[in-house]
Amino acid sequence: MRPMTVVQLLPALHSGGVERSTLEIASALVAAGHRAIVVSAGGRLVEPLLASGAEHLTLDIGRKSLLTLRHVLTLRNLFNEVGADIVHARSRLPAWLGLYAVRNLPAARRPHWVTTVHGLNSPGRYSAVMTSGERVICVSRCVRDFVRQHYPDVDPQRLQVIPRGVDPAQFPRVPCQDRRARLAVAQAHPALAGEAPLLLLPGRGTRLKGHRHALQLLAGLHAGGVPARLWMPGTREPGREAYVAELEQQARSLGVADAVLITAPTAKIAQAYAASDLVLQLSDKPEAFGRTVVEALSVGRPVLGWNHGGVGELLQHLQPSGAVPLHDSDALLAQARHLLAQPPTLPSRIPFTLQAMQRDTLQLYASLAG
Known part of the structure; x- marks a missing residue:
């Protein structure tokens, strides 16, 4: 060449x-x-x-x-x-x-x-x-x-x-039993300390990323006795203040404000995946690919997302249990409870x-x- x-x-x-x-x-x-x-x-x-x-x-x-x-x-x-x-x-x-x-x-x-x-x-x-x-x-x-x-x-x-x-060297597999990432995240963000299940929704602070669905899901889990927490890194960015305020108001209205952390983007996203128990990809607009899916699965964490676009394509191929019909909030809640209670077997190698x-x-x- x-x-x-x-x-x-x-x-x-x-x-x-x-x-x-x-x-x-x-x-x-x-x-x-x-x-x-x-x-x-x-x-x-x-x-x-x-x-x-x-x-x-x-x-x-x-x-x-x-x-x-x-x-x-x-x-x-x-x-x-x-x-x-x-x-x-x-x-x-x-x-x-x-x-x-x-x-x-x-x-x-x-x-x-x-x-x-x-x-x-x-x-x-x-x-x-x-x-x-x-x-x-x-x-x-x-x-x-x-x-x-x-x-x-x-x-x-x-x-x-x-x-x-995804570069496997940048997103290495971390056993679920390894809690070092969770401890490191809790040290940086004390609101995430403890053993409660941690949901992660990474991404920009735009309406189409599905933050409101994640908050509703969190409220549903709490109502069912699952004291989960939700971390949304990347949402708090310059120019997104009004949108973040809306999300904070929604969290208060749902009674889950104390279980939600909205932060700026993290430079340690692989650590964030490893610290979580379930990664969410709930974009209202279909994604062309869905890099979050392959990154999370590479680290060894299950993903829950809407079954459309590139995200649905990847989930159907790599983790079918994580694909939920678009905007079916009842199915989303039921599958979140299932994945948290019985984490699925994930592919040992990500082909992408x-x-x-x-x-x-x-x-x-x-x-x-x-």
């Missing part, structure tokens, strides 16, 4: 699955002797990106403004100057800018165009740009099926399923690994670049 220069485009590098995938591919490119460049508005993940040996160009290509169109020329010049072999777009507005920039280059200097469909966005002309790649990476089978259903003119040969993956995702993506790049 000859050395390649790959440019990835996304709005920013704050947090989230798209951002993490970008860093994971950039580090794999550098480790394999290639040049990795990321273009975004920046964010807290720029530092680890640079530490991996990749490069970053700060450009606000995610802002929905007519002024953003001026970045097409900047991108065109960048692709030309660095001799880009591959341009890989991971979000819609950056994809439109990147596509125009690529098309404005002479054919002899035009890089190959790759897109990844990371989400199940509303179908339409604006979203269709994510299906414009010479190769379109789908992060799960349900994403591929979604693309084929809503964009029937896309050649199926251009679609390639490359699931997101980071290494496989990196390998398959680099092979896709190489197949285009020659």
Whole structure:
């Protein structure tokens, strides 16, 4: 495989699955002797990106403004100057800018165009740009099926399923009897001390993540004599104060405020999984993949989630007992009680690994670049 220069485009590098995938591919490119460049508005993940040996160009290509169109020329010049072999777009507005920039280059200097469909966005002309790649990476089978259903003119040969993956070294299996993680979490968050069952719902503080379902579930468990606690790391973020206040009010109304902890994102998410007894994935909007599922199962903790989208796909494959019909609160409560009382046997090996995702993506790049 000859050395390649790959440019990835996304709005920013704050947090989230798209951002993490970008860093994971950039580090794999550098480790394999290639040049990795990321273009975004920046964010807290720029530092680890640079530490991996990749490069970053700060450009606000995610802002929905007519002024953003001026970045097409900047991108065109960048692709030309660095001799880009591959341009890989991971979000819609950056994809439109990147596509125009690529098309404005002479054919002899035009890089190959790759897109990844990371989400199940509303179908339409604006979203269709994510299906414009010479190769379109789908992060799960349900994403591929979604693309084929809503964009029937896309050649199926251009679609390639490359699931997101978990690094077993970063999410090692921890026996349920090992309480060291719970003790460490309790030391950092005294509200979580004790032996009561711990429910974990990690994720951003957005309404679609299903925090209200988790609070209702907690209240149901308490009403049935299960004194569980609920930790929601990642919910408390700048700009989310009003939403957090709503959740705190809901917890008070349900009588479970003393059993709920809402915190900022944790840098020790693997430890958080290991400290928990049951991990929740209750997003109202179907997720394209559901990284939480594979991370929790890699650590050895059962997952309970709605049976739709990528989360349902993963649960049906890896832990069917955790898949509950969408918004069936009675079934959710019943299955939570069951999983807490009788933890299921979990797969000894998670087939969706980071290494496989990196390998398959680099092979896709190489197949285009020659």
